[in-house]
Amino acid sequence: MKSVIKSSLLAIAGAGLFALPASxxxxxxxxxxxxxxxxxxxxxxxxxxxxxxxxxxxxxxxNTGYNVSVSTVNPGxxxxxxxxxxxxxxxxxxxxxxxxxxxVVGGVAAGPTGVSGDPSRTSYLSxxxxxxxxxxxxxxxxxxxxxxxVSGQITQFFGSVQNxxxxxxxxxxxxxxxxxxxxxxxxxxxxxxxxxxxxxxxTLGAGTIANGPHGLVFEGALDIxxxxxxxxxxxxxxxxxxxxxAVGSPQYIGTLALDSLGNLSVIPEPSAALLGLLGVVTFxxxxxxx
Numbered sequence: 001m002k003s004v005i006k007s008s009l010l011a012i013a014g015a016g017l018f019a020l021p022a023s024x025x026x027x028x029x030x031x032x033x034x035x036x037x038x039x040x041x042x043x044x045x046x047x048x049x050x051x052x053x054x055x056x057x058x059x060x061x062x063n064t065g066y067n068v069s070v071s072t073v074n075p076g077x078x079x080x081x082x083x084x085x086x087x088x089x090x091x092x093x094x095x096x097x098x099x100x101x102x103x104v105v106g107g108v109a110a111g112p113t114g115v116s117g118d119p120s121r122t123s124y125l126s127x128x129x130x131x132x133x134x135x136x137x138x139x140x141x142x143x144x145x146x147x148x149x150v151s152g153q154i155t156q157f158f159g160s161v162q163n164x165x166x167x168x169x170x171x172x173x174x175x176x177x178x179x180x181x182x183x184x185x186x187x188x189x190x191x192x193x194x195x196x197x198x199x200x201x202x203t204l205g206a207g208t209i210a211n212g213p214h215g216l217v218f219e220g221a222l223d224i225x226x227x228x229x230x231x232x233x234x235x236x237x238x239x240x241x242x243x244x245x246a247v248g249s250p251q252y253i254g255t256l257a258l259d260s261l262g263n264l265s266v267i268p269e270p271s272a273a274l275l276g277l278l279g280v281v282t283f284x285x286x287x288x289x290x
Contacts, residue, residue, distance in 0.1 A: 026053055026166050026174040028158040031115030033057045033106035033124055033224075035082075035256070035264070036184040039090050039099050045178060045185045046099075048089040051161055052082055052264075053172045057106045057124050058116035061226060061253045063266055064239045070256075070264045077172055083262020085173040095219045095260045096205035103184075103201040104224050104256055105194060109155040110148075117235025121151040122228050125194070128202030129221035129255060139198055142248045146196070147229050153194040157187055204258070220258040221267070225250035 028034050033054040039046040054060070055074035063073050069080035086094045094100045104126035108118045142150070160182040164174040176183045187193070193200050204220045228234050228245050236244035238253045245251040255267045 025163040026051065026161060026172065027163060028053055028161050029056070030111075030158070031056055031058065031106075031108050031118055032158070033060060033104060034158070034161070035102060035104055037086065037089065037100055037102045038178075038184050038188070040101060041099050045189065046090075047177050047179075049176050049178060049183045049185060050082075050085055050089045050167075051164070051174050051176065051182070051184065052085070052170075054104075054106075054264075056116060057118060057122075057226070058235075060224065060266060061117070061235070061238045063254060065266065067257075067265055067267050070266060073266050079170060079172075080264050081262050082170060082173055082264060085167045085170050085175065086262055088167065089175045094204065095262075098203060098205050100204045101201040102204060102220060102222070102258070103188075103193075104222050105154050105157065105200070107151055107154050107227075109158075110151065114233045117233075118226075119228060119230045119233045121147060121230075122226065122234075123147065123151050123154055124224060124226050124253075125150070125196065125200050125250075126202075126222040126224050126256070127198075127200055129223055139196070140249060142227060144229075144248075147227060147248060149195040150227070151229065153187060157182075157184070157194070217259060218257040219260045222256045224253050224256060226253050227251075 028051075033056075035052040035054060037050040039048065054070055055076050059074045065072060071077040071080040086100075090100050091097070104124065106124040108115045108120055108122045111120050114120055114122065161174065161176075164176060164180075164182055167173040167175050174182075178185045188201065191197065191199070202220055202222055226238065226245060227250060228247055231245070231247060234245060238245065238251055240254055241252050257265050257267050259265075
């Protein structure tokens with residue numbers, strides 16, 4: 001019954017994707033990226049989930065900075081640190097308990113126009129960097145029906161988060177119970193992952209990069225891929241990918257990292273961009289030296 005009720009509420013909420021945000025509320029706008037967190041203990045999704053609005057995806061697609069905070073990429077973000085929000089949602093051991101999972105999703109809803117070089121039904125999805133999920137792969141070519149389903153699910157999720165009350169101390173984050181129609185669990189349970197059927201999440205602390213590029217230390221790192229549904233009206237290039245975007249094929253745009261204090265930063269990894277070329281059957285992420 002919970003699932004039926006939540007699905008009905010999600011469908012209704014999804015229709016309000018373009019509604020104006022309320023005061024003191026998180027509102028995921030069309031064309032944006034969101035970071036979502038949830039906790040699993042004993043195989044059971046726990047009560048709290050957390051959603052953080054990163055702003056327009058095009059800012060990250062065009063980013064050329066290395067190891068820059070998300071508030072540098074998007075000056076509209078007041079604070080790139082979400083440590084307080086994570087502690088409130090999952091406890092003080094969120095970084096290394098091995099129970100908190102995170103992902104990045106975003107994109108443009110179906111419609112007559114695109115947003116900042118991303119055409120209608122463009123989707124953004126993450127996959128864990130190999131230091132954490134060794135052997136993680138990403139589908140290399142998604143059919144039109146797959147792309148439509150994934151885009152529709154992301155749009156539904158974005159619509160359901162409209163006007164959720166912002167977390168105290170962070171205007172870009174909203175903590176949601178799983179009983180809420182906006183909670184992320186509805187889109188990841190059963191291995192569906194927005195109907196992609198591929199795990200786009202990563203467990204924090206499952207394999208900390210103790211000696212990453214340039215000595216950087218992180219609790220989590222997600223490579224972000226862009227999937228376009230058409231080349232019409234599309235900006236085909238991304239700052240850290242070789243070659244142009246192709247319909248249905250993942251295009252690497254950068255890596256989002258989270259340190260143990262809760263700081264979010266963007267770390268483009270040019271060598272990983274080679275994996276985004278059209279015709280690659282499976283994406284293998286190189287393992288950073290320890």
